[in-house]
Amino acid sequence: xxxxxxxxxxxxxxxxxxxxxxxxxxxxxxxxxxxxxxxxxxxxxxxxxxxxxxxxxxxxxxxxxxxxxxxxxxxxxxxxxxxxxxxxxxxxxxxxxxxxxxxxxxxxxxxxxxxxxxxxxxxxxxxxxxxxxxxxxxxxxxxxxxxxxxxxxxxxxxxxxxxxxxxxxxxxxxxxxxxxxxxxxxxxxxxxxxxxxxxxxxxxxxxxxxxxxxxxxxxxxxxxxxxxxxxxxxxxxxxxxxxxxxxxxxxxxxxxxxxxxxxxxxxxxxxxxxxxxxxxxxxxxxxxxxxxxxxxxxxxxxxxxxxxxxxxxxxxxxxxxxxxxxxxxxxxxxxxxxxxxxxxxxxxxxxxxxxxx
Numbered sequence: 001x002x003x004x005x006x007x008x009x010x011x012x013x014x015x016x017x018x019x020x021x022x023x024x025x026x027x028x029x030x031x032x033x034x035x036x037x038x039x040x041x042x043x044x045x046x047x048x049x050x051x052x053x054x055x056x057x058x059x060x061x062x063x064x065x066x067x068x069x070x071x072x073x074x075x076x077x078x079x080x081x082x083x084x085x086x087x088x089x090x091x092x093x094x095x096x097x098x099x100x101x102x103x104x105x106x107x108x109x110x111x112x113x114x115x116x117x118x119x120x121x122x123x124x125x126x127x128x129x130x131x132x133x134x135x136x137x138x139x140x141x142x143x144x145x146x147x148x149x150x151x152x153x154x155x156x157x158x159x160x161x162x163x164x165x166x167x168x169x170x171x172x173x174x175x176x177x178x179x180x181x182x183x184x185x186x187x188x189x190x191x192x193x194x195x196x197x198x199x200x201x202x203x204x205x206x207x208x209x210x211x212x213x214x215x216x217x218x219x220x221x222x223x224x225x226x227x228x229x230x231x232x233x234x235x236x237x238x239x240x241x242x243x244x245x246x247x248x249x250x251x252x253x254x255x256x257x258x259x260x261x262x263x264x265x266x267x268x269x270x271x272x273x274x275x276x277x278x279x280x281x282x283x284x285x286x287x288x289x290x291x292x293x294x295x296x297x298x299x300x301x302x303x304x305x306x307x308x309x310x311x312x313x314x315x316x317x318x319x320x321x322x323x324x325x326x327x328x329x330x331x332x333x334x335x336x337x338x339x340x341x342x343x344x345x346x347x348x349x350x351x352x353x354x355x356x357x
Contacts, residue, residue, distance in 0.1 A: 118154075236321050
């Protein structure tokens with residue numbers, strides 16, 4: 001079988017969740033939307049269910065997958081519902097639901113529900129994606145209470161620039177949030193992964209760790225707490241062919257890399273169809289049989305090339321780590337001009353193998 005595979009360390013996943021909760025002293029919803037950022041939502045939920053305060057997903061389809069797998073913990077729908085017809089399913093499966101628009105509030109008022117809902121009322125405090133306008137926030141809260149259809153309300157917002165540790169935007173958003181919720185008696189949820197790690201002075205009864213669960217930093221600079229995260233996914237494959245080439249030979253599509261000396265080239269069963277970023281350039285780090293090396297030339301659909309010249313013991317069948325504990329996903333993402341969120345979510349075709357160590 002093709003040797004490309006993703007190894008998922010569930011103990012590292014639990015370590016990262018515990019770090020988020022212990023660091024903040026808050027309850028924590030493990031964000032496992034987008035198939036747990038490519039790590040497998042069901043298996044990650046099963047690994048965390050005994051200790052997690054709940055989970056967060058994007059939509060009801062993702063939430064139903066968890067219920068069908070036997071996950072009984074609270075599940076928050078971060079985008080809420082898209083049609084009023086989803087409300088009976090939300091009640092039936094006891095999902096928690098974000099309300100971010102007035103039309104959703106109208107739908108709750110107009111739709112009969114068998115049981116009261118748990119609502120997370122989202123404010124647009126400055127990201128300007130989804131969320132109620134500050135001028136509408138207090139009235140929306142009162143309408144939910146008056147509807148008689150709500151068991152609990154959590155007040156929430158989302159930061160646009162918490163990954164920028166020297167940017168004042170997060171504090172400005174907190175000020176907008178505090179003004180909008182003045183006088184309202186409810187728990188709050190503000191801190192996402194970068195805010196959990198980098199903004200300890202922001203209050204939050206509930207935190208929403210996402211990328212940090214998977215052991216990747218949201219920052220483009222070293223940060224103390226992020227340095228304690230453990231990578232969860234190791235993407236690896238093997239060398240399937242070795243080429244001995246003289247100086248002056250082009251490598252791969254487009255000939256973007258030309259050997260500048262006699263070189264040994266390893267061809268690896270990994271490409272952009274597996275989710276490895278096509279735009280990762282020559283020099284992107286890899287590990288070969290435990291030794292550092294680099295990517296060479298253009299990544300193709302099913303294969304890529306690595307430099308074996310200074311790894312003399314490496315050859316046919318050598319193990320290649322594309323990212324993991326030795327090559328951080330954030331390093332690969334930086335070289336490829338993207339973010340670890342994207343390269344995790346792009347993973348496909350590669351089988352995932354789960355372990356506790």
